[in-house]
Amino acid sequence: MRKFIVAGNWKMNTTVxxxxxxxxxxxxxxxxxxxxxxxxxxxxxxxxxAVAEALRGSKIALSAQxxxxxxxxxxxxxxxxxxxxxxxxxxxxxxxxxxxxYYGETDAKLVEKVKLAxxxxxxxxxxxxxxxxxxxAGKHFDVVKAQTENVLFNxxxxxxxxxxxxxxxxxxxxxxxxxxxxxxxxxHRCIRSVIEARFGKAVADDLTILYGGxxxxxxxxxxxQEPDIDGGLIGGAALKAEDFIGIALSF
Ligand code: PGA
Numbered sequence: 001m002r003k004f005i006v007a008g009n010w011k012m013n014t015t016v017x018x019x020x021x022x023x024x025x026x027x028x029x030x031x032x033x034x035x036x037x038x039x040x041x042x043x044x045x046x047x048x049x050a051v052a053e054a055l056r057g058s059k060i061a062l063s064a065q066x067x068x069x070x071x072x073x074x075x076x077x078x079x080x081x082x083x084x085x086x087x088x089x090x091x092x093x094x095x096x097x098x099x100x101x102y103y104g105e106t107d108a109k110l111v112e113k114v115k116l117a118x119x120x121x122x123x124x125x126x127x128x129x130x131x132x133x134x135x136x137a138g139k140h141f142d143v144v145k146a147q148t149e150n151v152l153f154n155x156x157x158x159x160x161x162x163x164x165x166x167x168x169x170x171x172x173x174x175x176x177x178x179x180x181x182x183x184x185x186x187x188h189r190c191i192r193s194v195i196e197a198r199f200g201k202a203v204a205d206d207l208t209i210l211y212g213g214x215x216x217x218x219x220x221x222x223x224x225q226e227p228d229i230d231g232g233l234i235g236g237a238a239l240k241a242e243d244f245i246g247i248a249l250s251f
Contacts, residue, residue, distance in 0.1 A: 002207065002208055002230055003036075003230070004038065004251055005037070005231040006033075006037060006040070006232050006247055006248040007041070007042060007210065008040065008238025009093060009238060010041070010065075011065070011098070014043070020050050020051060020054045022239065023051045023054040023060075025241035026244055027055055029241050029245040030245065037231070037251055038059075039060045040060070040062075040063050040125075042062075042091070048064065048084070048089060049088075062087075062091070064079070064084045064092040065092070065093050065096065066092065066099055066113075067081050067116065067117055068116075069109050069112040081117050081120035081122055085120045091122060091123045091124065091164075092124060092125070093125045094113050094124055095107075095151065096168075097170045108150075111151055114126065114151060114152075114154075118155070125164045125210070125233065126163060126166065128144050128166070128167055129143075129167055129168040130143040130144060131170040131171060132171035135169065144167065144187055144190065149194060149198075152165075160207065161203075161206065165191055165207065165209045167184065167191060169183075172212075172214050173212065173213045173214070173235065174214070175214060177214060178215065178216075178219050181225065185229060188211070188226065188228035189227075192204045209229065210233045212232060212233035215232040215237065215247060216246075217237070220246075220250035224251050232247055
């Protein structure tokens, strides 16, 4: 069964006390959200322990925003999948465009990270998406297809049951410019067909594909009505409980 998910990527925002407040507000408002919509929050690493406590007893899943590409050892400043698991993470986001753009995250590195995350029992939200130049050059399908294949074709059909894909056109992230529902849907359909060609129809049908990029309560409904858009990865609007829950109520 395909799952609907609304995930909040807090990025490098909030202090720990602010994050705990936000998590509590989200947990409180989450009662209104239909049971078939899963809520996920992805605070910064420093917040995970405290936010896990704040979410205790709620159905909201905890996610990291990234993980190390090594299991353990002398890698100063890195955070391992076992650490994430031990603090109560169920998911990790991987391959966000900000990681690809500013921190040199490559598809090859992402293969290592996805492998480690799955082995540790985490689920993965893998981000793909073209930048503005690529879209203007008409290369958006090719870019997204290549990112999807380069990473996920190293995994099995079984692994795919613990992977969510987030399509985030880079030109729509934090810009207030949302892809139209039709623009998003055609890419989501393309991603699903890439997955179907490799792993079969059942895997493709079950795959959750999220849209991300200036998604907010006012445009979520139109996006989520599309047959291949199964929820959202939310940045800015996830920093206000009311907006985040407003998006989750848009199904
Ligand atoms: P945004 O970010 O909602 O602020 O555009 C989305 C994301 O980067 O995940």
